[in-house]
Amino acid sequence: MIEYRRMSRVVSDQKHCFDTNELFRRLSRETEIKYTGYMDRTAEERQAQFTNGCRIGKTDIAFINSGTNFPLRFFPWGTEAGQGISPTKEFVDFERERGKVFIKAPFILNGVCVYLKGWISLTRLDGMAYIEFDEEQAEAENTLSRINNNYPQQTAQQQQQQQQQQQQQPLSKMLIKTENQRKHSVSDNHSNEMEKRARLQ
Numbered sequence: 333m334i335e336y337r338r339m340s341r342v343v344s345d346q347k348h349c350f351d352t353n354e355l356f357r358r359l360s361r362e363t364e365i366k367y368t369g370y371m372d373r374t375a376e377e378r379q380a381q382f383t384n385g386c387r388i389g390k391t392d393i394a395f396i397n398s399g400t401n402f403p404l405r406f407f408p409w410g411t412e413a414g415q416g417i418s419p420t421k422e423f424v425d426f427e428r429e430r431g432k433v434f435i436k437a438p439f440i441l442n443g444v445c446v447y448l449k450g451w452i453s454l455t456r457l458d459g460m461a462y463i464e465f466d467e468e469q470a471e472a473e474n475t476l477s478r479i480n481n482n483y484p485q486q487t488a489q490q491q492q493q494q495q496q497q498q499q500q501q502p503l504s505k506m507l508i509k510t511e512n513q514r515k516h517s518v519s520d521n522h523s524n525e526m527e528k529r530a531r532l533q
Contacts, residue, residue, distance in 0.1 A: 341440055341443070341473060341477070342440065342443045342444065342445065342470065342473040342474065342477060343442075343443035343444060344474075346443070346444045346445060346465070346470040346473075346474070347465060347467070347470065349442070349443065349444050350444050350446070350465045353442070353444075355398070355400075355442065356441075356442075356444065356446075356463070358397070358398055359395060359398070359400070359441075359462065359463045360462055360463055360464065360465075361462060362450070362460050362461070362462045363395050363396070363397055363398075363460065363461065363462060364395070364396045364397065364458065364459070364460060365393045365394065365395055365396065365450060365452065365458065365459055365460065365461045366393065366394055366396055366452075366457060366458040366459075367382050367391065367392070367393055367452060367457040367458070368392045368393060368394045368401060369381055369382065369385065369391065369392045378457060379454060379455065379457065382452070382454070382457055383433075383454060386406065386419075386424050386426075386433050386435065387418065387419075387424070388418065388419075389405060389406045389407055389417075389418065389419040389423070389424070390403070390404060390405050390406065391403075391404050391406075391435075392404070393448075393452070393461070395461075396458075402437075402439070402448065404435065404437035404439070404448060405437060405438075405439070406419035406423035406424045406435060406436065406437050407419055407423060407438075408423075408438065409438050409469050409472075422436060423435065423436045423437065424436075429451070431453060431454055431455060432451045432452065432453055432454060432459065433451065433452055433454060434450070434451045435448070435449070435450060435451065435452065435461070436448070436449050438466060438469065440473075441463070444465070444470070445465070445466040445469040445470040445473055446463045446464060446465060446466055447463065447464050447466050448461055448462070448463050449461060449462060449463075449464065450462060
């Protein structure tokens, strides 16, 4: 019997992974970042592309020290860019400090739910950022993972029950058929006995 198991998006103990993994420890400290989009364009074109990208809710950045690249989306969990909505001030804030944009982006990194928080200069296209563990979303993903892992087991049990029912159905039909044959046999014997009596009379 084949069981189809859905791939989990997260590791089993996200908090422990976040606290002990070297990559997370590095990225959880405020680190220099830079915009990595449209590297073949002029400075002015890149500035415009970066600003427009932030306003529609997406951009690409890299942590300079580690060289780790991230395509960011500035929306709450479960919301995607391109759905005709703009990011709220919680996720993209051009007004907090002149010449900078403050950003917040949720994503899953190596099976762990995190937020990236930081700022980028609108002219230099670099800035500072760090990631932090998102405990609430981690619990939501763990719950979803448990449901998905339990689904194949339920399906297997249902398949086993169906097989048992199918195996029982022929037996039930055979018992009914045998009972009907016995009744017919008794009825035929009774008819024959009545015919013999009629002849004797």
